[in-house]
Amino acid sequence: MALGRKSTLRRILTVDLPMALILVFTLGPYLWMALTSLTAEDKLFTRGPSVFDLVWENYARLFANVGFARNMLDSLIVASGTVIVGLTLSVTAAYSFSRFDFRFKRVLLLQFLLINMFPLVLLILPLFVLMRQLGLLDTHLALIIANSTIAIPFSVWMMTSYINGIPKSLDEAAMTDGCSRLSAMVRVILPLCAPGIIATGIYIFITAWNEYLYALTLGGQNVRPITVAVQTMIGEYQVQWGLLTAGGIVGAMPATLLFLIVQRRLVGGLTQGAVKG
């Protein structure tokens, strides 16, 4: 009994306490932002944020004056469009990488990994020139295309590793039963990797929702995703931290919630390759 209590105390000192400190560091800034957003603007500079008398005033002003709903719609269109483009193009490619052997397979697969590492600044300049020539500047399509440069390679890799986890014997069984290659893929493999497709789709959505530099460069006037709107607010409402932090909380909310929902599966998928390699 005494021994048990002693080891619990030891655990609290060596594990729980340091863990709690790290969590304070991790969550502190976010909670501070949330608290600020719930404090009335005039109290902010006299007493500072406090947990007593919280108000929704800043959020009401955000949607009434700043027109945040429009920006959220823009983000939603761009992020959903990127998910659709990214997934449709990558699922068949991933099936091909996983199930067939062909020349240059390794090189092709590797180039999808490498693309993800190219500096964004290398692509953002020519994409701007290109979109300008095509007359696509400030459209949703331009942002969807730009975000796809990140989404396609990423989802090819994720989907290849998911499909690799499904035994090849399933395709073969379906084909012995009279399915063609394509219908084996559509009817047997795709339903089985639905969880993978959903997780990849959600990750693409989050990345596209959070993306900022493409949105700033290729959008801006008609199409102004939430990240650009938040940044513009920083310039316009410089000292109104209550309003600014409310914008930050709202802008981050969809991605944060989605991330918490899928984190287990996603982290599993992301780390699998690294642990094996």
Added chain:
Amino acid sequence: MTSVPVPDRDEIAPARRARLWRQVLPLALLSPAVLVTLAIVFFPMVQTAWMSLHDYVLFRPKKFDWVGLKHYSAILQDEVFWISLRHTVLWIAITVPAQALLGLATALLLNQKFPWRPVARALIIIPWALPSVVIALMWAWIYDSNYGVLNDLLLRVGILEQSIPWLANPDTALYAIILTLTWQGFPFFAVMILAGLQSIPRSYYEAASLDGASSLRQFWHITLPGISGVLFTAILLRTIWVANSMDVIFVMTGGGPGYATYTLPLYAFLEARTNLDFGYGSALAMTFTLLLLGIVILYLKRSAKAVH
């Protein structure tokens, strides 16, 4: 000599068609993704290289004169380039190890048994999910010179005697942003390393305890070798990511005060965005990419040697 039975035409055709189909199908399934990436990634990249060899300023779009390597030789003379390069090196050399160490500590803790472990594991990745713009906004508020909570805390504890304008002071701005980036990126390390830790069989530790190895020795001889693969990959990915990352800096300081927080990708971006000089901006982007590529290759070579 026995005669080989020759199959007639009708039998060949389906077999040949099936073989052709088998060869074409994989490529057909691949081609949409490959063609689109060619169009939206490789073609623009080549265009960057091409633009870097020309005078190209956006408000004079008709003028696109071949200048060869002029921009590149100008870069070598450019003081801002060397300042940015120095900041980029500092930026990577501090941020990546800080993220890795904090991530390692977090992963080791999360690998222990304690009642609220699932909650801690879910919450630790929140910084990863937040948009860079929001992160920048949040930390700008923390660093605020008049009402920021950091100054407030440090003044109350008595570490500071008067508040510091963290982001407006050229001596502290870069380090303030480095702390922000460390905060943003360490959960990635924690998650990767945790996956590595969980792949080490428990029996190794049990055997080592039986032989009387201390926990420090167990860490050195079992844990570190066990996660070296993951650590290697994570450091590589993060180095590239941190080097490229410029959105947090752009929102927090825009490179200022002066050039105090310029890094190479940010310099290239600003050159095109504010000066509209796409020729010189492209040359800067190319130079940065080649330098980064050099570091990656060097890292891969040295690590390959360390493994063998």
